[in-house]
Amino acid sequence: DIGDVGHKYHLELVLEDVLDKDSTVNCTAEVLYHLGNKNIAPDVHFTIEGELKNTDEADNIFYNRIKSLEKELVAENIPDSHGNVSPEMEPIRLLAWVASGYVIWQNSTENTKFQLAQIKHVKQVKRSDEYLEFDYMILLHEMVSQEIIPWQMTVLWHPQHGVQVTQDSRQPKHA
Amino acid sequence: DQVLHIVPETFQQVQHLQHLCSTLLLDLWKPLLSEDIWAGEDLHIRVPAPLVQEVKDSLDQHMISYKVLIPDVQEHVDQSMPRERSSHRQVPEGYVYTQYHPMEEIYQWMTQIQKNNSELVTQHYLGKTIENRTMYYLQISQPSDKTKKIIWMDCGIHAREWISPAFCQWFVKEILQNYKSDPKISRFLQNLDLYVLPVLNIDGYIYSWEKDRLWRKNRSPHMNGTCYGTDLNRNFNSSWGSIGVSYNCSSEIFCGFGPESEPETRAVAQFIERKKSDILCYLTIHSYGQYILTPYGSTTKPPSNSEELMHVAEKAAAALMGKYGTSYEVGSTSLILYSNSGSSRDWAHMIGIPFSYTFELRDKGTHGFVLPPDQIQPTCEETM
Numbered sequence: 001d002i003g004d005v006g007h008k009y010h011l012e013l014v015l016e017d018v019l020d021k022d023s024t025v026n027c028t029a030e031v032l033y034h035l036g037n038k039n040i041a042p043d044v045h046f047t048i049e050g051e052l053k054n055t056d057e058a059d060n061i062f063y064n065r066i067k068s069l070e071k072e073l074v075a076e077n078i079p080d081s082h083g084n085v086s087p088e089m090e091p092i093r094l095l096a097w098v099a100s101g102y103v104i105w106q107n108s109t110e111n112t113k114f115q116l117a118q119i120k121h122v123k124q125v126k127r128s129d130e131y132l133e134f135d136y137m138i139l140l141h142e143m144v145s146q147e148i149i150p151w152q153m154t155v156l157w158h159p160q161h162g163v164q165v166t167q168d169s170r171q172p173k174h175a
Numbered sequence: 176d177q178v179l180h181i182v183p184e185t186f187q188q189v190q191h192l193q194h195l196c197s198t199l200l201l202d203l204w205k206p207l208l209s210e211d212i213w214a215g216e217d218l219h220i221r222v223p224a225p226l227v228q229e230v231k232d233s234l235d236q237h238m239i240s241y242k243v244l245i246p247d248v249q250e251h252v253d254q255s256m257p258r259e260r261s262s263h264r265q266v267p268e269g270y271v272y273t274q275y276h277p278m279e280e281i282y283q284w285m286t287q288i289q290k291n292n293s294e295l296v297t298q299h300y301l302g303k304t305i306e307n308r309t310m311y312y313l314q315i316s317q318p319s320d321k322t323k324k325i326i327w328m329d330c331g332i333h334a335r336e337w338i339s340p341a342f343c344q345w346f347v348k349e350i351l352q353n354y355k356s357d358p359k360i361s362r363f364l365q366n367l368d369l370y371v372l373p374v375l376n377i378d379g380y381i382y383s384w385e386k387d388r389l390w391r392k393n394r395s396p397h398m399n400g401t402c403y404g405t406d407l408n409r410n411f412n413s414s415w416g417s418i419g420v421s422y423n424c425s426s427e428i429f430c431g432f433g434p435e436s437e438p439e440t441r442a443v444a445q446f447i448e449r450k451k452s453d454i455l456c457y458l459t460i461h462s463y464g465q466y467i468l469t470p471y472g473s474t475t476k477p478p479s480n481s482e483e484l485m486h487v488a489e490k491a492a493a494a495l496m497g498k499y500g501t502s503y504e505v506g507s508t509s510l511i512l513y514s515n516s517g518s519s520r521d522w523a524h525m526i527g528i529p530f531s532y533t534f535e536l537r538d539k540g541t542h543g544f545v546l547p548p549d550q551i552q553p554t555c556e557e558t559m
Binding site for chain 1: 274275384388389391406421425426427428464512513540541542543544545546547548550
């Protein structure tokens with residue numbers, strides 16, 4: 001408890017590679033939730049002990065596949081109602097997951113617990129530079145209120161430059 | 176029959192392979208069409224047993240190298256089929272428990288289950304939903320002259336939690352398939368009756384199949400049909416409306432206009448109230464989160480038999496983990512999850528049912544409500 005400032009949490013956690021459950025790495029982090037103003041994202045500082053796996057090969061395969069598409073990629077409902085994701089859409093889902101992590105961080109308080117529930121819609125946006133751009137409409141599930149919140153996010157990605165969320169906005173729940 | 180894996184190196188080889196496929200009518204697994212065979216690309220062909228030698232000789236003659244991907248297709252098929260040979264007369268033949276089923280099919284399944292296992296299973300009317308659909312529960316009861324205590328389990332109180340009804344169906348199947356051969360299950364049934372409600376929130380479940388996969392509540396119309404649904408797990412008469420709810424219909428945790436305002440809630444509550452002196456254990460199955468939750472959600476004050484409740488739950492979590500290493504957290508809702516009131520589990524305990532638990536099945540958020548079907552089996556097996 002940091003008087004007048006907020007609540008600070010010290011965490012020791014283990015990161016597990018989603019694609020390789022045996023690959024884990026230890027991590028320590030400090031999270032500071034600010035008092036009062038709910039519009040400020042919590043401060044996060046972390047250290048990773050060791051190295052994350054190199055993903056260059058898979059990144060480049062995905063990058064080249066998208067670059068060589070004749071028409072911009074468009075897709076809906078990932079996963080589908082039954083939980084299935086086609087192999088071609090797996091990287092699109094993983095990208096949304098990472099990007100949603102940013103959105104979740106920016107909108108989290110001590111009383112929220114967000115998860116990405118589903119990608120409603122994704123559309124690739126043509127770019128003249130070397131970046132890939134995707135316009136996503138995702139659904140976030142908030143555990144405490146149990147609400148499903150639609151959220152728009154524009155995601156930039158490049159194998160060497162990583163992920164960026166350049167724009168995001170909460171959407172109204174349609175009746 | 177064998178499946179061969181070939182990577183043609185030249186255009187000539189491609190041509191020969193195409194010729195072989197068309198003259199011998201071989202079964203192309205990859206690619207699907209002969210004209211899509213390319214040099215440098217994987218080719219998988221299934222060769223019928225009588226032709227295997229001839230095909231291999233021809234490949235050797237043309238210096239086309241190959242690998243045997245599947246040496247015996249029939250054996251491969253047999254191995255990947257579920258081992259239900261011995262008791263398939265007891266459960267509906269062909270019912271796939273590793274897939275999600277729409278309500279129509281679940282109704283049919285219940286009828287079949289009773290028909291095929293009439294010495295043990297009876298289907299009973301519980302009540303009607305707001306959209307006038309019939310709620311049925313299955314009673315699994317071994318004939319005996321002594322009155323037995325009851326374990327009640329309901330699934331699907333929240334529409335989007337599809338793994339929950341899938342688990343109820345799996346559970347019934349497992350009991351019926353193994354009660355004669357498994358000593359634990361047969362001892363169980365000598366002393367206890369099982370009452371299973373496979374889908375509590377039928378209207379909501381159907382709605383999640385047809386209109387909105389992530390729907391949670393029931394489908395009762397409010398405000399002249401401008402707003403739908405009460406959260407049935409906030410609608411029971413356990414500190415109703417006090418905490419962890421919304422009084423606004425548009426919220427996912429809208430508790431309704433009064434305790435037991437919903438017909439689905441009343442149907443369950445009235446039945447359990449009537450039988451409560453015989454009910455030993457109340458189980459309600461949800462997803463997701465991997466928790467075994469004990470009372471209460473509405474207060475952090477522990478229930479009277481808190482130690483015993485925790486002890487049993489901890490043993491359950493350990494047994495569950497023993498199967499696939501899946502870890503479940505155990506504790507009271509108000510302490511490890513969030514506050515809520517009007518839950519069915521709290522209500523069951525408050526009216527005197529000693530063991531009352533909420534199970535939140537897989538996973539921890541990676542897939543959340545939309546758990547892929549390949550996780551149905553492991554989830555159900557470990558929970559069993």
